[in-house]
Amino acid sequence: MKHLTMALPTLALSAILAGSAWSKTFEVGPGESVQAAVDAATSGDTIVISGIHRENVSVNNAGLTLVGQNGTIDGQYFAYSVAVWVPDVTIKGLKVIHGAPGIRVIADRVEVRDCTFKACEDHALEIDGDDAVIRKNDFESGGGVRYLSATAQSDSRFEKNEVKNCESVDLEGGRLSVQDNSFVGCGGVSVAVNHASESSLVKENVATSLGDAGFVVRASSAGSVVVVGSESRRSRGDGLRVETFDAASALVKKNKIVASEDDGLKLIHGSSGVFGTYGNQVDWAGREGIDARVDGSGVLLLRHDVVERAEEEGIEVSHEVGATGVILVVQAKVRDTGYDGLRLSNEPGVPFTVSGCDVRRALGRGIRANGVGITLLDNDVRQCDGDGIFASGGDFVVRGNSVKSCAKNGIEFSFSVGGVSVIEENVVRKCGRDGFQIHGGAQLIDNQSNQNRGDGIDVASGSFVLLDGNVCLDNAHEGIDNSGTNTTIANNQMFGNGGTLGPDLAGRGTGSGTTTFGSSVNQFGSGGLTTLQRLDQ
Numbered sequence: 001m002k003h004l005t006m007a008l009p010t011l012a013l014s015a016i017l018a019g020s021a022w023s024k025t026f027e028v029g030p031g032e033s034v035q036a037a038v039d040a041a042t043s044g045d046t047i048v049i050s051g052i053h054r055e056n057v058s059v060n061n062a063g064l065t066l067v068g069q070n071g072t073i074d075g076q077y078f079a080y081s082v083a084v085w086v087p088d089v090t091i092k093g094l095k096v097i098h099g100a101p102g103i104r105v106i107a108d109r110v111e112v113r114d115c116t117f118k119a120c121e122d123h124a125l126e127i128d129g130d131d132a133v134i135r136k137n138d139f140e141s142g143g144g145v146r147y148l149s150a151t152a153q154s155d156s157r158f159e160k161n162e163v164k165n166c167e168s169v170d171l172e173g174g175r176l177s178v179q180d181n182s183f184v185g186c187g188g189v190s191v192a193v194n195h196a197s198e199s200s201l202v203k204e205n206v207a208t209s210l211g212d213a214g215f216v217v218r219a220s221s222a223g224s225v226v227v228v229g230s231e232s233r234r235s236r237g238d239g240l241r242v243e244t245f246d247a248a249s250a251l252v253k254k255n256k257i258v259a260s261e262d263d264g265l266k267l268i269h270g271s272s273g274v275f276g277t278y279g280n281q282v283d284w285a286g287r288e289g290i291d292a293r294v295d296g297s298g299v300l301l302l303r304h305d306v307v308e309r310a311e312e313e314g315i316e317v318s319h320e321v322g323a324t325g326v327i328l329v330v331q332a333k334v335r336d337t338g339y340d341g342l343r344l345s346n347e348p349g350v351p352f353t354v355s356g357c358d359v360r361r362a363l364g365r366g367i368r369a370n371g372v373g374i375t376l377l378d379n380d381v382r383q384c385d386g387d388g389i390f391a392s393g394g395d396f397v398v399r400g401n402s403v404k405s406c407a408k409n410g411i412e413f414s415f416s417v418g419g420v421s422v423i424e425e426n427v428v429r430k431c432g433r434d435g436f437q438i439h440g441g442a443q444l445i446d447n448q449s450n451q452n453r454g455d456g457i458d459v460a461s462g463s464f465v466l467l468d469g470n471v472c473l474d475n476a477h478e479g480i481d482n483s484g485t486n487t488t489i490a491n492n493q494m495f496g497n498g499g500t501l502g503p504d505l506a507g508r509g510t511g512s513g514t515t516t517f518g519s520s521v522n523q524f525g526s527g528g529l530t531t532l533q534r535l536d537q
Helices: 013-017 034-040
Strands: 002-007 023-028 046-053 057-059 065-074 082-084 090-092 095-097 103-106 111-113 116-118 123-128 133-135 138-142 144-148 155-159 162-166 169-172 175-179 182-184 189-196 200-203 206-210 213-219 224-228 231-235 240-244 249-253 256-260 265-269 274-278 281-285 290-294 299-303 306-310 315-319 327-330 333-337 342-345 352-355 358-362 367-372 374-377 380-382 389-394 397-399 402-404 411-415 421-424 427-429 436-439 442-445 448-450 457-461 466-468 471-473 480-482 487-490 493-495 515-517 523-525
Touching: 023 034, 034 046, 034 057, 034 065, 123 138, 144 155, 144 162, 155 169, 175 189, 189 200, 189 206, 200 213, 206 213, 213 224, 213 249, 224 240, 240 249, 249 265, 265 274, 290 299, 299 315, 315 327, 342 352, 352 367, 367 374, 374 389, 411 421, 436 442, 480 487
Parallel strands: 023 046, 046 065, 057 082, 065 090, 065 095, 082 103, 090 111, 095 116, 103 123, 111 133, 116 138, 123 144, 133 155, 138 162, 144 169, 155 175, 162 182, 169 189, 175 200, 182 206, 189 213, 200 224, 206 231, 213 240, 224 249, 231 256, 240 265, 249 274, 256 281, 265 290, 274 299, 281 306, 290 315, 299 327, 306 333, 315 342, 327 352, 333 358, 342 367, 352 374, 358 380, 367 389, 374 397, 380 402, 389 411, 397 421, 402 427, 411 436, 421 442, 427 448, 436 457, 442 466, 448 471, 457 480, 466 487, 471 493, 487 515, 493 523
Antiparallel strands: 002 023, 213 231
């Protein structure tokens, strides 16, 4: 061991005059003892390590810096390669191998950067303490990383690291910055950020060929977490999973999930805060593209998310029993799903709105909604193998939706609970069965049903249905077929329909149902689309 240099710290003259000590730099070469240099050093000193050292180094002096210059600490699997028990220690540029764990820290304000970890057991790096910095390290072939903060006020960073063929990275507590990291071939979860608080950030990470899941982020207390711009590829579990507790809030924005064998994006909102998503993209999921659930009283807002290919539902959103949080799904885009494009369910009466969504090529229904008080606005559904929109429950508002070229009914309603639902200003075209099929109490107002292979509107069952101001054109069967009781039919226009019971209206008078005509005369005829242009071509 050599005393290489003695240099003044960069301090103001007043600090020097107040008695600041000289710092020392120790150089430890091959065959020399790193432990001896650590024991001889004092706060502010630097230890430069070169060569391979088969030791288990214990740092008990605060404020030291250990620097590797082609230096390796080999723990020989006896114990840790390096252990730090005191605060304000920096370790940089070292290669750490065969540790169990590699580096063990029980102290605050420790920085580990530019190090290489290889073939370590348990964890390559373990830190229990606040305000840690883990930056620009390479972790390969062995244990992962475990970080635990003791306080919510801790401010720690895990940034620009490369993790390859290791176990999970588990970071827990305080304010966490997890940015610009790369994870390849991790055996468990690539990175789990647990109980993050105080504005934590998970940004622009990339995880590939994963074991259990890509990213798992859990936010608690009254803090918030932002998960943005990260990418998960080829996960055997969920691509990205985010959960909230207590009063925490979360924003999940512009992440990309590719080829996850379970759900692409899984969201569980159990807090009283706000949980928002924006612009996330899922490209193939073995189950749901996005699976979101509200367990608490907080708002869940999903905006502009895209799902391309999911083996089950494209997007499934639900309330847990007893949850009271409002749900909004806005301008989602869903393509090529094995089951329903959107599947929705709510606790009775808890507000749930789906608006401006674009669904194509679901092998099930385009939108399936079950509950009380759900609102469907301005959605566009096409080319689905089931119904375009299927709703069951009560107190629905279904307005301004467009359904085209679905194999079964365009819009089907089965209302058994709650109050009368309102279905208005929707356009259904070229579906394989009825344009609208109604079971239960509803008001159909100003809808258009055209060129469907069944009836324009089929009131299959139920009582006190109102049909007012609807247009049914060129449907293969009846314009309106009423099998309900106490149905009121007023101000409708039916042209060019081809039913055998009467081309435009079945069930006049009594018919197969009970019909009351409104004071305004319904219009019938055979002109079809050539004489009544009330829909976009």
